[in-house]
Amino acid sequence: MGNNMSEESQATEQRTPVPSQAEGKSDIIRVEGMHKWYGDFHVLQDLNLTVKQGERIVICGPSGSGKSTFIRCINRLEEHQQGKIIVDNIELTDDVRHIDTVRREVGMVFQHFNLFPHLTVLENCCLSPIWVRKTPRKEAEADAMEYLKRVKIPDQANKYPGQLSGGQQQRVAIARALCMKPKIMLFDEPTSALDPEMIKEVLDVMIELAGSGMTMLCVTHEMGFAKTVADRVIFMDGGEIVEEAPPHEFFTNPQEPRTQSFLKQILQH
């Protein structure tokens, strides 16, 4: 998935960093000694991570290193078999009520948007507030319009996803997740299915979101984005967290050989 990284990263190369929002805040995600297997395949090995409220984490690493699997564990799209994941003081277990509570507080944006094609943009956004949060329809629609304005596509509200460009669809997906007023947003390669000219419009929205104090975990190969917004960059390889550092340190002075060779590879272009 990192084949057109060089063009992508140019989109945000020249930005001033967004100031950190996590100063003195409490922890919102704690992952402790977490393991996961797919059958016999040990896909995640002893992951430990603490994320403060308002912190922005960028996760990168080679294909197949378990990045997607890791962030999907945080809203229990995948279940872990060992260790602890605590999100907003709720531990993720088999208990369905806990899972539901956590999912209400965690928004997710996927690589392939996953909008609901049979619903309009506005309906996509209102669905969950109405059915899960029990927000009255009027209020939910007004909220949704606010978020659509924030991602700069209020004029597309009554179209169907199939009638929008990729970049517009991804912005709708972000608005849809925000409509649930989550405390945490997860992004799984939100720009890697997009053409270069659409990447910037999505990243702009994400940078704006970062400035608003949202806690963000973002799997991406957009190194420019990482430099601009990340409080920490995490490098994963072979199901392990290999290195974890603030972006400046991470890019200028990586400690581990695996990180060095990965960075060399993607910055070479």
Add this chain to the structure above:
Amino acid sequence: MAESTMKPPKIAIDPVAWMRQNLFSSWYNSLLTVFVGYLVITSAGPLFTWLFFEATFLGDKPSDCSGTGACWLFISERLNFFIYGFFPQEHQWRVDFMFGLMALSFVPQFIERFPGRKWFGLFGLTGLPVVGYFMIPGGWFGLEVVESTKWGGLMLTLILAYIGIIASLPIGILLALGRRSEMPIIRGLCVVFIEVWRAVPLITVLFMASVMLPLFLPEGVNFEKLMRALIGITLWQSAYMAEVIRGGLQAIPRGQYEAADALGLGYWKKTGLIILPQALKMVIPGIVNTFISLFKDTTLVLIIGLFDILGTVQSTVTDPAWQNVAIEGYVFVAFCFWVFCFGISRYSQNLERKLDTGHKT
């Protein structure tokens, strides 16, 4: 973004150009056009002569049929029997009332601009069978009881097909969902149900329902024959329906489930709001196909002694008073079936077009 007011250019259709392009584009295409044209003209002539030009429409007794064409008097004279079976004349208004309600619910579905047509359709699917349940058998509100053994003709065909169709859809949906359930007991039960019913011919089901079922039922419990046939048809049909719908469920990309999960929608909301609407839309052609074949399969109730429209016609064509009217009878039956099946088919095409939101995943 400024909205452009420019309209796309209209493409005019020129009949001569159209014919040249579609009928005479090459020498073999032209040959084919001429050949097929010849066949149509030579066979349509005699057909129309028999159907209309030489046919007898006026009169009231067999001897009025003198021409060489069809004897439509036979149909018009026995029409009452073909429509109502043995339903007593003085109560037939109840059936007419139901026909009226049915038309009222479904005809608006073909008229794009009919105000509130959704509600008429909804009534057709929910209220109509309830009203019918009171109106046709009677025994309520001072309506005299008309036993189901007296029902017959087109009315019986419609009852069988209609109940079979609207009852099998929800059962089929539940079976399809059950077959994909993660709970082994539910999944197992659904698989067994579907595979057993689907592997049995409808004739066998009907025989079992009418002859064998009473042997298994406890003393004192007894459904009417029609009820038993209806239950058999519905269960048999829902096994088919389940597999059609499962095909749709399987075509929904995993991302849709994940997005719904990530938004915190529980199983039933996810299924009802996201998965089913898309899956059902995708399999409309398959669903309609099963509906149409059920509609025609209802004629099999003849073998357990119920007189649907085919049964009533078949029992009259041998009437010695009328000579050689079998063809007219069967043409009439075929026509009735065609009208309803074609209607269903047209409606489903309408629906597909309307539900198309231009997605291609």
